[in-house]
Amino acid sequence: EAGVVQSPRYKIIEKKQPVAFWCNPISGHNTLYWYLQNLGQGPELLIRYENEEAVDDSQLPKDRFSAERLKGVDSTLKIQPAELGDSAVYLCASSLGLWGAHQETQYFGPGTRLLVL
Amino acid sequence: QQPVQSPQAVILREGEDAVINCSSSKALYSVHWYRQKHGEAPVFLMILLKGGEQKGHEKISASFNEKKQQSSLYLTASQLSYSGTYFCGTVWNSGGSNYKLTFGKGTLLTVNP
Numbered sequence: 001e002a003g004v005v006q007s008p009r010y011k012i013i014e015k016k017q018p019v020a021f022w023c024n025p026i027s028g029h030n031t032l033y034w035y036l037q038n039l040g041q042g043p044e045l046l047i048r049y050e051n052e053e054a055v056d057d058s059q060l061p062k063d064r065f066s067a068e069r070l071k072g073v074d075s076t077l078k079i080q081p082a083e084l085g086d087s088a089v090y091l092c093a094s095s096l097g098l099w100g101a102h103q104e105t106q107y108f109g110p111g112t113r114l115l116v117l
Numbered sequence: 118q119q120p121v122q123s124p125q126a127v128i129l130r131e132g133e134d135a136v137i138n139c140s141s142s143k144a145l146y147s148v149h150w151y152r153q154k155h156g157e158a159p160v161f162l163m164i165l166l167k168g169g170e171q172k173g174h175e176k177i178s179a180s181f182n183e184k185k186q187q188s189s190l191y192l193t194a195s196q197l198s199y200s201g202t203y204f205c206g207t208v209w210n211s212g213g214s215n216y217k218l219t220f221g222k223g224t225l226l227t228v229n230p
Contacts, residue, residue, distance in 0.1 A: 003158075004158070040222065040223070041222055041223070042119075042204045042206070042220030042221050042222055042223055043159065043204070043220050044220070045217075045218065056215070091158070091159070103147060103164055103166060105149075105161045105164065106149075106161065107161065108151075108158035108159045108160070109158055110156075110157060110158045111158065
């Protein structure tokens, strides 16, 4: 079974440029998560989708970040414009069931390492 | 809401044991443990639920004290492959039927031959 796929793996951009990250979850997984991980820190949730609905985007900086999950499968996370402080690893994860039971195992992708110059 | 992990780092020789602790100021509903190797994805190890049920790894064990809002991960007879950063994630109620999973800063475990 294929795991969570993310692309690109690495991205270097100049500040004020836009950037987009793509995630393909494990087939059949209903819940998709985007996390931000700074160096030496644990993952921090940005947004959680249940099927195609964004059910928790309370930590997403909506002035510059946006996300979509079309048809409840793949997802894209966008930053526009990027700032120096956005340099981090962006992780995507998926789980089979819905988060409501909060017992779901999350399967993480390898992440996209973003460097903003 | 971020759980506190201790120690921040630990170095072991192969075959030695280690304990990683995770504590929260919030009432907890479950605790999730993950291991992440440098440059790789976090990998699920275990979920501990209220009531004592455990789901996960066969060679790594853990405990969950609901009253103290603490969890501990026990690594026995460590192997070189155990090296990595261990994260605990604690699930707490943020209001109504909303549950949040918040990860700690991690514990860096190094196992040497």
